[in-house]
Amino acid sequence: MQRAPGGMTLRQKMAFSHLTIEFDDRVLTPRPWTAMQSQWAAELIPDAPVGRVLELCAGAGHIGLLAVSLSNRPLVCVDLNPAACELTERNAEVAGMRDDVEVHCGDLTQVVPSELFGVVIADPPWVPAAETARFPEDPLLAIDGGDDGLEVARLCLEVAAERVADGGHVLIQLGTSEQAHRLSSESCSTPLHLVEIRDGERGVVARFDRVA
Template identity: 45%
Template sequence: MLQASEPQARTTTFGGRPIGHDERVLTPRPWTEAQSLWARELLDTVPAGPVLEVCAGAGHIGLLAVAGTGRHLVQVDADLHACVWASRNARVWGVDSDIRHGAMAEALMPDERFALVIADPPYLPSDGVSEFPEDPLTAIDGGSDGLDLARECLTVIGRHLVRGGAALLQLRDEAQGRELAVDAAACGLSIDESRQFDGGAVLLLRRTTEG
């Protein structure tokens, strides 16, 4: 009987360091280094406290953001394979990261608060995922309008971001950000800035209510 072969481990350089992954995990996109570097800049301005990354995948964006800062990192992903790779990568990088497998809203304790939240949800509409057959479906399918998981990220950010903290939400483009303005406000958040990169967009969110 033929047996399925184990996925081959791959290495992608991200921020000058190796990130391990395989075909079951989304390959790190080079442009997302810009999100990591923006997050790192924000760490100089936000309160003391840990950093949260949801929809973390192989963990590269959060790892590059906090490496060398001494900040504790919590990384959450619903895919077990992604969590395994995120854990391995954290060890290689020497980053203190708490990897949690599960739905983002269920993986956090109600009283946990974070100075910075990084959110990297899938954002393609379901009817467009066939254009990317090499990518794991769970890492790119954002539901009918591409924003199902992004809305979940807003809910988590609204619940767990400290007053004076900041959050960075990755999207396909700035147009998606405009679509989320009402959802963000309903979660007690404002969109302070958006940046379009060659590959995606990132929103900067801050609290408008007490956290």
């Protein structure tokens, strides 16, 4: 990542499907292959229960923005990092969707609006803390998933279980199918049930549905 004169962060742009996404080194560089999660969400949204789409751990907002741009529903983005929230707002504006995108910055267990969502998208950090040194270019906040890589993912599923409507869908991006199955075994007491896992280029996306 280059720096502007004076050490300021230099914002960059990249194509993410048909969107132009701005980012800088305060957030994880958007990965093109994560568009699979957006496209899967877009497939589910038309028949999902009424409600906005919720994106947890939004980063630059690219996954959620692409999903709703393909399916025409309003979007709520949540991230702990103020820089991510700033960039999501900017990317929504560039995409011409600012009026349909609401951004909340803070702890995802506290700032998610009290409403039911038809679809929840989450891209939490999933790298075990002991392995984060393998990715020195990535911001630690964006990749550190705690001891087993699932600390933030568990919080995402807890929030999703409370906020997704009956018959709604949760798509969560993880590192491996083993992580997805572990989350599934831990969430057996919740109304979320693992339905499908799709392999991506460098990770997996797991679909959990809420059963009444």
